[in-house]
Amino acid sequence: xxxxxxxxxxxxTAKQGSEMVTSKHGAPYLAEISTLRIHPDDxxxxxxxDGGPAVLASPHGEVRVTCKGTDVPKGLFFLPLGxxxxxxxxxxxxxxxxxxxxxxxxxxxxxxxxxxEADNTGQGAER
Amino acid sequence: MTTHDNVVCTFxxxxxxxxxxxxxDNTITAVKKACAIGKNKIMHATSDPPPISxxxxxxxxxxxxxxxxxxxxxxxxxxxxxxxxxxxxAQREMVEIAEITGANLDNCSSYCHGPGVLARQQVGLVSxxxxxxxxxxxxxxxxxxxxxxxxxxxxxxxSLQPKGLFMPxxxxxxxxxxxxxxxxxxxxxxxxxxxxxxGHTFEIASVLRALLNGVELDFPDGADSxxxxxxxxxxxxxxxxxxxxxxxxxxxxxxxxxxxxxxxxEQVARLVQDANRHTRFSAVAMRGHxxxxxxxxxxxxxxxxxxxxxxxxxxxxxxxxxFSVVPMLARKEIDAALIVATDPGAHLPKDAVxxxxxxxxxxxxPHRNMxxxxxxxxxxxAPVGVAATGTFxxxxxxxLRLKKLVDSPFPTDEEVLKTMKEKIAYAANN
Numbered sequence: 001x002x003x004x005x006x007x008x009x010x011x012x013t014a015k016q017g018s019e020m021v022t023s024k025h026g027a028p029y030l031a032e033i034s035t036l037r038i039h040p041d042d043x044x045x046x047x048x049x050d051g052g053p054a055v056l057a058s059p060h061g062e063v064r065v066t067c068k069g070t071d072v073p074k075g076l077f078f079l080p081l082g083x084x085x086x087x088x089x090x091x092x093x094x095x096x097x098x099x100x101x102x103x104x105x106x107x108x109x110x111x112x113x114x115x116x117e118a119d120n121t122g123q124g125a126e127r
Numbered sequence: 128m129t130t131h132d133n134v135v136c137t138f139x140x141x142x143x144x145x146x147x148x149x150x151x152d153n154t155i156t157a158v159k160k161a162c163a164i165g166k167n168k169i170m171h172a173t174s175d176p177p178p179i180s181x182x183x184x185x186x187x188x189x190x191x192x193x194x195x196x197x198x199x200x201x202x203x204x205x206x207x208x209x210x211x212x213x214x215x216x217a218q219r220e221m222v223e224i225a226e227i228t229g230a231n232l233d234n235c236s237s238y239c240h241g242p243g244v245l246a247r248q249q250v251g252l253v254s255x256x257x258x259x260x261x262x263x264x265x266x267x268x269x270x271x272x273x274x275x276x277x278x279x280x281x282x283x284x285x286s287l288q289p290k291g292l293f294m295p296x297x298x299x300x301x302x303x304x305x306x307x308x309x310x311x312x313x314x315x316x317x318x319x320x321x322x323x324x325x326g327h328t329f330e331i332a333s334v335l336r337a338l339l340n341g342v343e344l345d346f347p348d349g350a351d352s353x354x355x356x357x358x359x360x361x362x363x364x365x366x367x368x369x370x371x372x373x374x375x376x377x378x379x380x381x382x383x384x385x386x387x388x389x390x391x392x393e394q395v396a397r398l399v400q401d402a403n404r405h406t407r408f409s410a411v412a413m414r415g416h417x418x419x420x421x422x423x424x425x426x427x428x429x430x431x432x433x434x435x436x437x438x439x440x441x442x443x444x445x446x447x448x449x450f451s452v453v454p455m456l457a458r459k460e461i462d463a464a465l466i467v468a469t470d471p472g473a474h475l476p477k478d479a480v481x482x483x484x485x486x487x488x489x490x491x492x493p494h495r496n497m498x499x500x501x502x503x504x505x506x507x508x509a510p511v512g513v514a515a516t517g518t519f520x521x522x523x524x525x526x527l528r529l530k531k532l533v534d535s536p537f538p539t540d541e542e543v544l545k546t547m548k549e550k551i552a553y554a555a556n557n
Contacts, residue, residue: 024494025495060476076308099242
């Protein structure tokens with residue numbers, strides 16, 4: 001139990017697409033783009049229950065996610081595209097291609113307090 | 128009540144053109160035949176528009192346009208960006224604004240399917256229409272894409288289930304291969320699923336080309352797998368390719384955003400060329416936003432380049448990685464941005480968004496989104512395909528005309544951009 005490392009891959013989901021066109025400020029959209037799919041063994045290793053919260057961190061930032069055990073490879077984490085995932089990437093890390101590493105960034109996953117305040121919607125906040 | 132038939136859904140690159148929409152008292156009351164996403168998009172097309180505003184203060188369209196013109200006319204190195212969900216007519220106006228203002232011009236494909244577009248300019252791509260796939264394909268390969276969730280009707284309309292002229296049995300007459308890093312609803316529909324390790328697209332395409340061309344493989348260290356899949360499995364895929372009458376490879380962001388980006392797609396394109404020595408084989412990019420393909424088309428007609436163009440010297444220069452949106456924002460090189468029909472607040476890395484918040488941003492979009500709360504000038508526009516007409520390009524490069532179903536209190540993208548262009552040109556000449 002504790003922090004584990006892996007490779008984050010951003011993906012599309014049906015719910016993310018459907019809620020995105022309904023309202024990007026709606027709770028269903030924000031819940032879906034904060035849901036991390038990981039292997040159940042990884043879930044056990046980090047000590048988080050299915051549906052529990054954790055902090056996902058990259059060299060560029062960290063976000064609070066809800067973990068969901070799914071049939072995915074061990075060591076690979078899948079998060080829907082959106083402003084939550086984008087907090088973990090940098091515009092600098094495109095390797096001169098212009099494409100951020102949305103399919104390949106090293107991250108760590110750490111359990112967190114159930115009542116910790118999430119700060120995942122900062123990109124939509126007024127300046 | 129009025130019922131509109133054969134309406135085009137503008138959500139994804141499939142542009143399904145068989146949607147039925149019921150309208151009562153200028154309000155959409157029902158949507159039939161569309162997928163869950165398309166139905167939601169059309170039903171909510173006119174809901175939740177942002178207020179017309181300048182620096183957070185509500186104003187009129189005319190005053191917002193005047194401020195937008197002032198910003199673009201006085202900027203030293205502006206950016207014109209977005210375009211993926213608006214009409215090709217509006218995209219044409221944006222190219223002209225970029226030329227007049229000496230701006231950097233880019234579209235959303237530069238960080239999605241752009242690497243594939245660059246690869247097509249390097250080595251070409253044997254391709255086909257979705258109609259050909261429906262009528263002829265007896266082998267379908269999905270590589271790095273998950274259309275069941277991202278292009279929901281792709282399988283039922285074009286690639287897997289439909290009965291076609293030479294495919295009277297529909298799904299039963301087709302062999303389906305899926306290549307992905309994880310099981311998805313799409314891979315579960317395939318006859319063969321090859322679960323690969325991430326980051327190995329180039330190696331996979333290379334081994335498939337080698338096997339297709341009869342090259343004897345040599346693994347000096349005793350390994351007999353590529354991307355975590357035994358070579359024997361790749362050999363079986365190659366045999367399926369050789370034996371099919373008409374194969375189509377649909378590839379997604381798992382290919383274009385994989386390590387090496389455009390080089391991967393070049394190798395995949397060459398693989399498709401090699402397959403044509405044995406049979407008829409095509410490839411189609413699974414384009415995401417409704418008219419992101421149109422941005423590449425329009426920019427190519429007007430500038431010679433599909434993305435990442437700079438007009439600062441008075442003529443178009445092209446250099447992805449230098450003039451595309453993400454690195455431009457990373458280097459903080461622009462001092463104003465005109466952003467249309469995309470939502471950078473939701474789609475770009477946080478540090479890029481943080482920089483955008485420090486410069487004047489003009490934003491045109493039908494909906495309140497992650498950019499409208501902080502954009503300097505916000506102009507809501509009529510949603511295309513529902514309250515505005517125009518042209519969209521499907522993922523297979525077929526242009527389709529959109530219908531207008533209801534009236535909107537807001538102008539179209541094209542109208543706002545045309546007015547801005549004329550005012551900017553007048554300011555530049557006087």
